[in-house]
Amino acid sequence: MSDTELPEHVRENRAYWDGMADEWVAAGERSWRMREPTWGMWEIPEAELGLLPADMSGLSAIDLGCGTGYFSAWMARRGARVLGIDNSQKQLETARRLAAEHGVELELEHGNAERVPRPDGCFDFALSEYGAAIWCDPQVWIPEAHRLLRPGGELVFLGNSPWAIVCTPEDGDVVGERLVRSYFGLHRTDWSSVAIDPGGIEFTLTVSAWMRLFRATGFEVLDYIEIQAPETAEGTRHFASAEWSRRFPCEHAWKLRKRD
Numbered sequence: 214m215s216d217t218e219l220p221e222h223v224r225e226n227r228a229y230w231d232g233m234a235d236e237w238v239a240a241g242e243r244s245w246r247m248r249e250p251t252w253g254m255w256e257i258p259e260a261e262l263g264l265l266p267a268d269m270s271g272l273s274a275i276d277l278g279c280g281t282g283y284f285s286a287w288m289a290r291r292g293a294r295v296l297g298i299d300n301s302q303k304q305l306e307t308a309r310r311l312a313a314e315h316g317v318e319l320e321l322e323h324g325n326a327e328r329v330p331r332p333d334g335c336f337d338f339a340l341s342e343y344g345a346a347i348w349c350d351p352q353v354w355i356p357e358a359h360r361l362l363r364p365g366g367e368l369v370f371l372g373n374s375p376w377a378i379v380c381t382p383e384d385g386d387v388v389g390e391r392l393v394r395s396y397f398g399l400h401r402t403d404w405s406s407v408a409i410d411p412g413g414i415e416f417t418l419t420v421s422a423w424m425r426l427f428r429a430t431g432f433e434v435l436d437y438i439e440i441q442a443p444e445t446a447e448g449t450r451h452f453a454s455a456e457w458s459r460r461f462p463c464e465h466a467w468k469l470r471k472r473d
């Protein structure tokens with residue numbers, strides 16, 4: 214699909230990520246060096262969250278918005294055969310280089326996670342950490358992930374929580390303690406013209422709307438985790454301070470299973 218045929222948010226987000234992929238190289242390299250997976254900006258160990266199967270031998274997995282590919286690598290090191298799909302060629306350049314340097318075999322493909330050119334039911338496991346999880350329209354990518362999974366297959370994703378969107382000031386500064394944006398009706402947030410650190414176009418839903426979408430699509434919820442920053446966390450990461458993130462959920466993670 215040519216750039217002009219892509220939905221507006223996918224086109225906008227492609228330009229945004231291609232433009233700033235260089236800024237994510239160092240973080241990607243650091244995560245690739247880590248043997249144990251951690252989740253989100255406060256790097257909560259997988260051992261605490263239990264979102265990944267411990268042994269992924271023989272599983273076919275897809276990383277929807279794989280970025281620099283560290284989650285793809287972590288799944289591959291657990292034994293999975295992994296396809297990483299990403300909207301940014303520049304991010305994929307980093308992922309390809311790191312896969313070669315670390316000797317990890319990944320299939321990496323340029324594309325839109327809302328429309329993956331793979332047959333129905335061909336994956337056992339689907340994952341997104343800040344990829345499709347926030348950059349794709351849930352009404353499109355959740356049914357697409359469902360289509361790609363076999364019955365009984367699992368989808369796990371993590372992104373910023375609706376609380377974080379509601380508490381982000383109009384100028385795009387880090388989250389504060391005022392409810393600034395409406396909670397009801399949450400869907401698309403366009404950060405491209407905010408004053409501070411302008412970004413792309415993100416999506417989230419209210420918790421009840423996520424639940425309704427999962428049920429309507431054919432997923433059952435196995436777990437829902439509101440991420441809390443640990444006592445030892447300090448400073449500000451990306452959009453939230455450690456202090457804020459100890460009081461409110463800055464991020465959330467869903468673990469879903471495709472109904473038989």
Ligand SMILES: C[S@@+](CC[C@H](N)C(=O)[O-])C[C@H]1O[C@@H](n2cnc3c(N)ncnc32)[C@H](O)[C@@H]1O
Nearest residue numbers: 230278280281282283284300301325326344348
């Ligand atoms: C924060 S990075 C993801 C980090 C990732 N978990 C890793 O292991 O590096 C977000 C990624 O989502 C990708 N993305 C945004 N929109 C997308 C879409 N429609 N389809 C696929 N990937 C998308 C971006 O290009 C970017 O590489």
